[in-house]
Amino acid sequence: MNLINRIVHRQRRIRLLGLIGLALVLALAVSACNALPGGGGGEEVIPRQGEEEEPLNPIPTPLPAEDVGGEAISAAQDTPEGTWENYLRDMIAEQVSDRQQKLRLLERYQDPDITQQNLGGLVEDIDLVEDRTEFTISSGTATADAEFDIRLHYANGDTDTRTCRLNVGMEFDEEDGVWYVLNPAPLQIFSVCN
Secondary structure, three states: OHHHHHHHHHHHHHHHHHHHHHHHHHHHHHHHHHHOOOOOOOOOOOOOOOOOOOOOOOOOOOOOOOOOOOOOOOOOEOOHHHHHHHHHHHHHHHHHHHHHHHHHHHHHHOOHHHHHHOHHHOEEEEEEEEEOOOOEEEOOEEEEEEEEEEEEEEOOOOEEEEEEEEEEEEEEEOOOOEEEEOOOOOOOHHHHEO
16 A cells, blocks of 8 residues: 555656646746747737827736735724724725726727727726714624715716615624624625615
């Protein structure tokens, strides 16, 4: 039995070394292609016959990201209200990031005339206006019918204030001394906010 285990282990190592070698060869091939004239950069655009050269949209600058180190740091707090404040902020920030990413994709790939026509339905920013959420605490759990107002900023400059309602449940973790959200999920602004 020990001999079989050694053979299987040796075969796995050989496969792993083969995969690592293949990855190195592919990485070298890609870097060699990028070093060739016209390879990888795509800076030069040759217009089709009879067409004028149109400037391309510039590649967007990445948004600065939060540096959380090797692992994410919990935003849970020692009170339900503290955890809720962080959770609400992060839900809204996630939606803003998602909506801005969608806008960037449309700006880069969609016919500009169509994008222009649809600007009134494209959210580019969200502000928290007021939070009226109050928690009921009972034996290590906290619940709330959360109610808060957000202001949607559309790409055409219009704004719309909506009231959001959702059920929130939290549980106190005695070992960590903080309140954790049960089933955290992104904020669905068009289904829970009217």
